[in-house]
Amino acid sequence: MVESGVANRRTNRRGQATRESMLDAALTALASGDPGAVSGKRIAGDVGVTWGAVKYQFGDVDGLWAAVLRHTAERRGDLPAGSVPTATLHERVATIIDNMWDGLDSADSRAIETLRAAMPRDRDEFERLFPRTAAEFASWGDAWLATCTRAFAGLGVDPERVAEVAAFIPGAMRGITSERHLGSYNDLDLARRGLTNAIAHYLRAEG
Known part of the structure; x- marks a missing residue:
């Protein structure tokens, strides 16, 4: 049970770190002013993950942009x-x-x-x-x-x-x-x- 709890915490930390990386990549891309930056697939590419991984974290592109706004706030x-x-x-x-x-x-x-x-x-x-x-x-x-x-x-x-x-x-x-x-x-x-x-x-x- 203890080992399982530790493993879950590590998984959660990795997941949170991945989420933070996606948000930071989104902000960096958007801050460039490039209209093409408003693309979930581009953000996934910048982080080096699949679009499916982004959807796993945020649900869809709407969820991604809402999370970006909360992150800045x-x-x-x-x-x-x-x-x-x-x-x-x-x-x-x-x-x-x-x-x-x-x-x-x-x-x-x-x-x-x-x-x-x-x-x-x-x-x-x-x-x-x-x-x-x-x-x-x-x-x-x-x-x-x-x-x-x-x-x-x-x-x-x-x-x-x-x-x-x-x-x-x-x-x-x-x-x-x-x-x-x-x-x-x-x-x-x-x-x-x-x-x-x-x-x-x-x-x-x-x-």
């Missing part, structure tokens, strides 16, 4: 947006903007953008063809709103305005990040400062 952890109770509203907004500025330039973020670009644009079709991946993306939206709500807790900020800000910050920051990658002539530090000031002013305003 676990590595990222919670965004420490304005977690200091004594921070001012402006400081909390700046923390969110600065963290997103850094995060959107990471390899994981580039991988996620490649995956997003390959998914169906129509939401109904996306949810029909990739239900687990779509659900994972949807959960990110809920988690992000919760993060922003916590960030401004105790300041008496209108929750509807927090929801509005949470909705547009990711797109706005992706635009600024895109400018960085394209070699913009604009002063992007100035752009981030302007965005921070605008958000803080909006959240502080009454009515």
Whole structure:
């Protein structure tokens, strides 16, 4: 019984290591920006296993991409947006903007953008063809709103305005990040400062 238990633990460790290798290979391939990277068979080839081995770990390609998204979320952890109770509203907004500025330039973020670009644009079709991946993306939206709500807790900020800000910050920051990658002539530090000031002013305003 003891020997059997040890063997099972070793098998489980090997299986987990194989799973981690597949996820890391998927992220590396996706981070390249190559649309062809969104292929379960390519990931299998990069790891040196069969497509059947990938299916054994994740069920299907939808399960693979959902697991990739969970893997990046676990590595990222919670965004420490304005977690200091004594921070001012402006400081909390700046923390969110600065963290997103850094995060959107990471390899994981580039991988996620490649995956997003390959998914169906129509939401109904996306949810029909990739239900687990779509659900994972949807959960990110809920988690992000919760993060922003916590960030401004105790300041008496209108929750509807927090929801509005949470909705547009990711797109706005992706635009600024895109400018960085394209070699913009604009002063992007100035752009981030302007965005921070605008958000803080909006959240502080009454009515």
